[in-house]
Amino acid sequence: MRRCASAWRARWLRCDGAAVSEWWTYTPADFLMFAPRIYWRLFETLNRQTWPAALLAPAAGVAWLLWVARDAARPGAGAARLAAVALALAWAAVALGFLLPLLAPIHWLAAYVAPAFGLQAALLVALAAFGGLQATASPRRRQAGLALLVYALLLHPLWPLLEGRPWTQAEAFGLAPDPTALATLGMLLLCRATTASGRVLGRVAWAVPLAWCALSAATLWTMGSAQGWALAAGALLALAAGSRRGL
């Protein structure tokens, strides 16, 4: 961690505090420090180490989705609170199970992203506790939120097959960061906070998932994976659907 901290400072700052010189000559490719095959194999390792969580976590998400869908006529606070707590656990699990042990050794940025994931987990717990969460009454938010959740839980894991990689490299919600971020954006669209503190927390809770989507999409584009477009589209859909009226 200390090594990474030094690396971070060195990467972005010179000792005199001036910004890194000739910054305009850098492209995203200059920051890609690992081969794509190594990155994809991280998920293979993750799935193997946590098996059968790669099946159980998305299955739990789908069960929640079915519960919400059945309860659509009379939105309940229980489902919203449960989702926030489950997502908090997911963000913590991604930080502790993927970012720090697997990604950080090949990408120094991961060590700095992991605390942000922890913060997101804390925000979601606070939102569940103090937000007075209810399901949204907005059809637009509900449709976009459901679409994002369906993609994150069921479709996103299919990308390895689309790109000719082994299915064992599937990225599952609750284990891998991309589907977890998109599922969180979906949940934030489906829920609304009814307390003043909840509305503030709800707005802040968009920051980390959106920032991760931007970072990961840039990484995926640099690696030549079309998966980055799906991630960017999901984040933009969430922004568009949630922009008129926040949590």
Next chain:
Amino acid sequence: MNAAAPSRPGRRRFLALAAATLAAPVGAASAAPPLTRRIPSSGEALPIVGLGSWITFNVGQDAQARAQCVHVVRAFFAAGGRMIDSSPMYGSSQPTIGFALAQLGMPAALFSAEKVWTGDAARGPAQIEASRAYWGVPRFDLLQVHNLLAWEQQLPLLLQMKAAGRLRYVGITTSEGRRHAEIERVMRSQPIDFVQLSYNLLDREAEQRLLPLAQERGIAVIVNRPFREGALLRQLAKHPLPGWAAELDCRHWAQVALKFACSHPAVTCAIPATSQVAHLQQNMAAARGPLPDAALRQRMAREVAAL
């Protein structure tokens, strides 16, 4: 480039070996030893092709990829290679190199080239020690200030280490053509042994000032990005090899690119990175056979730029 109708100049006219001396490095297993160049400050001979580790050796704990890296390093030494270059910036590359060296019993031929890369001057010694522990070597042969980061603070430290016998050579690095003016200032004012810079068939800015200055000042030159991180080879792969490639004993574009970079009289060695044994062997083959002379070098650059 028209590969079907290149002129075929006489081999004696275009091919020069004068700049390269032949020496057999320790551990060489190939039939012919690789071409070498001498480090101006010491006269020590180094094979003209070394091994970089950016991206390719950053494999984390991936056991399969680590094993592949061991194969690459083994093939490197078997082909007579010596210089392996890394940096604290390269993620897990340092532990991977250390793992490979340990697996191979720390080959005696190793010329270890590392970097110090921190803006915090006080962190320099600890970072160097951490790097040394990753490699598992008693000391580094060469330490370079990576991308000139805090060079005013780090260079005195490295020179002090050299004076104390804890280091053999001192250098500085840049890449992708950045900060050449500052590199030039350091080359003119500091007693460095090595400079590392980007130089290839398309990126030739170093020819203007830095390479002549290195010759004038007796500074060894390490060439990074000889393939533009593979982009150059991907671009060239769409075209057939020109006729003159055969006269250089080149069977792949990688060998053409390496022979171009290494044949500049100021260049000591190039450090292509790879994670594949087949590519490593192609690269090391470029350290054998004839090198192009000045006229052919010009033609190579001109024809590749026109592709």
